[in-house]
Amino acid sequence: DQQVKQNSPSLSVQEGRISILNCDYTNSMFDYFLWYKKYPAEGPTFLISISSIKDKNEDGRFTVFLNKSAKHLSLHIVPSQPGDSAVYFCAAVGTGNQFYFGTGTSLTVIP
């Protein structure tokens, strides 16, 4: 049973515009969330995280928002750049420090 879901398998955005990637989860015990970015033929790399005690965390062009009541988080990239084109995975951390990954969203930023 998929506890972390990314319902959009792909997203295309014009360069300079905002990219919004969404992630939903089902387990209210998750207390830490992360976003990873993956280029083809490379392993995922950590992008940004957020603790459940916060509702927003910002790092440069990347902002993660957490809505605990809706069990929803989103990653905003502003402005989007062609180098941001990659697959993005959200992950949630549960009891025992186990990670649960979403199915991924492939972002294409069009120059």
Added chain:
Amino acid sequence: DVKVTQSSRYLVKRTGEKVFLECVQDMDHENMFWYRQDPGLGLRLIYFSYDVKMKEKGDIPEGYSVSREKKERFSLILESASTNQTSMYLCATKLGGGDGYTFGSGTRLTVV
């Protein structure tokens, strides 16, 4: 920076072959993980290990086994490769109690 090295970037094996995927880390991380990545299914946990000679099943352990004889090395074994094991395999490490994973570059395995 932690470095996680997977011995092969690309592998092609025949159905029924025994396949070894090796992962080596150069830091003292206790936790090591094997995932496979498939389109539309995301990252699925196969096995993980919290310490030397310890192993735990993940979500999809069937058809796989693992070995961790040394802290820095975690091997994934496909006892008898099948075509449905064609996938991207990712090794990851994590400091106990620490923040995220560090992933290797992945091994693209094709079973023909």
